[in-house]
Amino acid sequence: MRNFLLVLLLLTTGYQAKAQPTAPLTARLDKVSLTVALDPDGRPTYTVSLGAKPVILPSRLGLALADGKGFDGPMTLVGSEMKDVDNSWQPVWGEVKNIRNHYQQLTVHLRQAAAPGRLLDVTFRVFADGVGFRYEFPAQPALQYFTVQDELTEFQLPADHKAFWIPGDYDSNEYAYSTTRISQVNSSNIEAIQLKSAPERVQTPLMLKADNGLYLNIHEAALLNYPAMMLNVDTKTFSLRSQLVPDATGTGAKAYLQAPEHTPWRTIIVADNAPAVLASKLILNLNEPIALTETSWIKPQKFVGVWWEMHVNKASWNYADTSNIKLAGTDWTRLKANGHHGANTANVKRYIDFAAQHGLQSVLVEGWNVGWEDWANNWKEEVFDFVTPYPDFNVTELQQYAQSKGVKLMMHHETSSSVTNYERRQDAAYRFMKEHNYDAVKTGYVGRIIPRGEHHDGQWMVNHYTRTAQRTAENQLMVDMHEAVRPTGLHRTFPNWLASEAARGNEFNAWSSGNPPEHETILPFTRLIGGPMDYTPGIFQIQLESWNPARNQGKQVHTTLAKQLALYVTMYSPLQMAADLPEAYEKHLDAFQFIKDVAVDWDDTRILLAEPGEFLTTARKAKGKEEWYVGSITDEQARTQTVKLDFLTPGMKYEATIYADGKGASWDKNPQAYQIRRQSVTSKSVLKMQLAPGGGAAISIKPAQ
Template sequence: MLLLTASYQAAAQARAPLTARQDKVSLQFALAPDGRPSYAVFYGPKPVILPSRLGLAFADGKGFDGPLVLLGSEVTEVDDTWQPVWGEVRSIRNHYQQLTVHLRQPAATGRRLDLVFRVFADGVGFRYEVPAQPSLAYFTVQDEHTEFNLPANHKAFWIPGDYDSNEYTYSTTRLSEVNSAGIEAIQLKSAPRRVQTPLMLRSDDGLYVNLHEAALVNYPALMLNVDPKTFGLSSQLVPDASGTGAKAYLQAPEHTPWRTIVVADNAPAVLASKLILNLNEPPKLTDTGWIQPQKFVGVWWEMHVNKASWNYADTTNLKLADTNWNALKSNGHHGANTANVKRYIDFAAAHGLQSVLVEGWNVGWEDWANNWKEEVFDFVTPYPDFAVAELQQYAQGKGVQLMMHHETSSSVTNYERRQPAAYRFMQEHHYAAVKTGYVGRIIPRGEHHDGQWMVNHYVRTARLTADHRLMVDMHESVRPTGLHRTYPNWLANEAARGNEFNAWSSGNPPEHETILPFTRLMGGPMDYTPGIFQIKLDDWNPARNKGRQVHTTLAKQLALYVTMYSPLQMAADLPEAYEQHLDAFRFIEDVAVDWDDTRILAAEPGDYITTVRKAKGKDEWYLGAITDENARAQSVKLDFLTPGRQYEATIYADGKGASWDQNPMAYQIRRQQVDHKTVLKLLLAPGGGAAVSFKPAGK
């Protein structure tokens, strides 16, 4: 009788949904007559998410996927402001209404689940919380039954839901047309209708919707399966290596990451959203003064354009512990040699860049790729031509720091064993930051880059580097979910198709950089490695680079320093490329990497973006405008400038006849006096852009 009463009460409550609201965004929660929970989201009168299922399935068959009964609920409101250690703005408002729904299984054990919804003015975040309880301690999540049922066949900007890579170009189709069957897989053959998050959507009635997650910790990444007939999206978690289909091994009390829905009636508002950051925890570091956003150059691009190599010798089939590395014969084109690194240090010092990245400095590169080896690198033994102590002293004497590189070859167990010694080595030689890499198939064998095991590794690495007062930049990792708020030493990730693909593949199409801010960058900064000046790559190695080029103009490469946010920005080209265009390189010298204010002046995913940012602690503004393959004219109001003050605008623009494919290196630089009433006219070439600095006149 008690169970019947509870079911009757749940059915009655389902007829009167629980609600939460913030400005135009509203959420409804209901229990269906069969006890299955669901939610819906609206933007004003427009449906964003139609009633959609919620639930967790456990390996023991006793998960929270229905039936459930309602124990109670409460609504609270939070409105506060916090200051990021670094970021796009000086302060962030965190204003939401929270609906917490307490649910119970109607069985005798009465296991409990809380659903927590936070409704912001720009969207919704929700997660599952399993409280501490006598009847549930350890549990295995087999599946998550989160759905996002969309009201129409939206335009979608998507990449395949590959468990091991995000390094794809974006497809732009209707949801009904999503199909990756014809796309060459990078790591794992993806299910044809599975897509990665963040997923960007645009409705025909004027809504922009972004689906992602926040605070991904101790859980696999979320991907989405697309139903082409109903336009419904269902969650797909990355499985573990057991072969049982298990996704996450958890112990109560525990919670999932937040599922996020950013919604607005204009594209710039999506880029301005701080919803994902607000759903992450405050910094776990009490002392953050040593964390320094910065620009750097590095021994890196010359390997991608086949001018140098990572490996010291051309011998293969070597073993880390048994090889006499000093006895190897040099191949004569090893990039990370002492003299070459000094050249980069000199360039950085001359142009005010803080660091020099060096890849290929450590033994093991002769036999690292595609062999699924356990022990490839030890991260402390340099090649014979890389003088660690000498370069340390040389860099310090020039006021420059060296940046460490740890390519793990995805032998993550090996890296974890060696991390303490590697980070001590960094401290002893005054390295302040490390770039990690995870190229290849993961060891432990069978685990995925985006599964629970690796997600925990990335977080452990952020914690361990913080313990050693080191900054970290992770490549080939899971895409970010705002954890740089919690671990501000975690400066950037790659986790997408970066600029490097222009060097050894079909490249990135001109629209690529106009989509990434709406997708990959929603979760956090990207180390995209902009600043390529030698657009045509034949000049570096005609035999191996024939026909290859970067698919932008030179001016667009400058604009990316503003439109593609990161506190860690690389001047990615070779010093000799910059020395031919030092007038254009001045923008890279000047542009900030930490900001007091950011404004998205114009944007449309896949088409164009114009962004302006105010440098931290200065009355200087920097603007970037980029376009896809189409030429565009931009009229930019400068009403963000301080009224009554004159500024000198230095405009780095596409030159006459410029285009990404035929004439990519044509640019022009002009200066003019402006104030807050000025309307600036910018002409963007096909695949082009413009970069502008605004400094108070007379300074």
């Protein structure tokens, strides 16, 4: 007891020994300024501004704990520290070669005014393009194990901004975006994918545009051991309040923590122009440095795969008819082949040959393993074992064939959201991969989560995604996660986590109402703010009826072919799929040349033109080469984009190959019309790009021979 009192005394007096600060406290870098104060009731608040323009009006901070003794009441300010940081670092892969990490940090020490007098720190980092802050729980006798019931963080907007949003669904982010004023947010008429969202709850990243020309983005960074943050919208006051994803207990509990601990960073990116939002590295800078000591095995790459043919109803994931599973039971040798199974040895060899011929590094194969007949979204725990192939998929033969062609096979692990089953089997599955020369895996989490009642974006699953990134790294395996929580910059810490889906991808064009042409102009400002997306671009057979007229009637991708090429530049990922079938590319090998040429790792990126929901033009310099690639896309509106090439090295001559929409092209009536032209350019050249409705242009720029 004497030791306990001594520790408490030291902790308390240690804080009191600091000079008593006078509220408000401020921090500033360039035009971004932050103020922290206590309101008249003693509750901490913060404000953010960009120059003279308010970004966030006084907004509440705090957390409610399950024991009723949280940080949601009056607090006293017992100390603060300020420091300036300015350094740089180099990512293993990324959009730029070097990243500057420059901020002013303000740490505010708070103590509950009432018993038990628990301590809470709030650390703010002010960058030239925004603010990040998080709650930190120091080690202290009065707070050891605790449960976060609610987070009270608010973002009080000064006006009724234009917003680009999707519903705050705890289990899916695969929605088309709505563009409305904050006062008009209402998802009640949007069909839920998994869990019905509260009508005025939205997901982050939330992109906002103010009438005074400000652009801001609200998200989070370094999501670890904590649920994802949604936002509850007050449509009358324009206030946003954090809503954490709950756990399975039904008590409303959100996070189970043990001090010392901290939350993820809450992030506000702000700029007076749209390109600056896309250029921000604030979220990456708020993540911890790389956790790996050796990274030579991590290789950005392009791949093809047995995948799209299932989406367009040309083949199936399952080997047998679903009804046959009742007769076979668990004896997979009794399954009767349906004749449509895509992942058969001969078909996979066809993809390997195509990859080898065109210099693509890998071939993804979905539907290779037994269990697809037994799934049917029945919330069954043990469906897949991740090591048993179907009878027509010869693992050893394909391993040897791929090696002979200099191509890698990419593993697919669909978990059916039975995550407990996957975690039990991960070690065996990764051993199987290593034994058969796989060095990358695509995981999937389709369906309702097991443990039953947990959510895709809750603390339990967030920890699973992190464990999977760690376990694959321990086995020197790269990972691409689908149906996972949206990224928050963790690829800085775990660069083997190459990409995620976590949004409405290109596949939705095959079996739903599709993605509207504006979709790809919004995603870089929303989903991609947190990290790269496996969007699966490169569809050349835009109209899908030819694959299966009976089942694909009227279905098509909602872009032009040229826009599909441009997406390789505008939708950043170090893992890019040439998503269409080989026979679709063989009809247009002249256009396929851009997919062969375009890089997946970069030394420099320039956002040349941008407006969320309307258009985007991006230029990127290939890693270690004097080659630039430009992608330009538009929404439903035809546009002329003027592209200055002043990013090229002065005095050098280049040849530009321009892949553009053809005469009369449009996403809905003439999507496959394209033209290719070449011209000499220098840093003084200016190109005018004619973009068709739902169209785009892609440019490769290489030194002249």
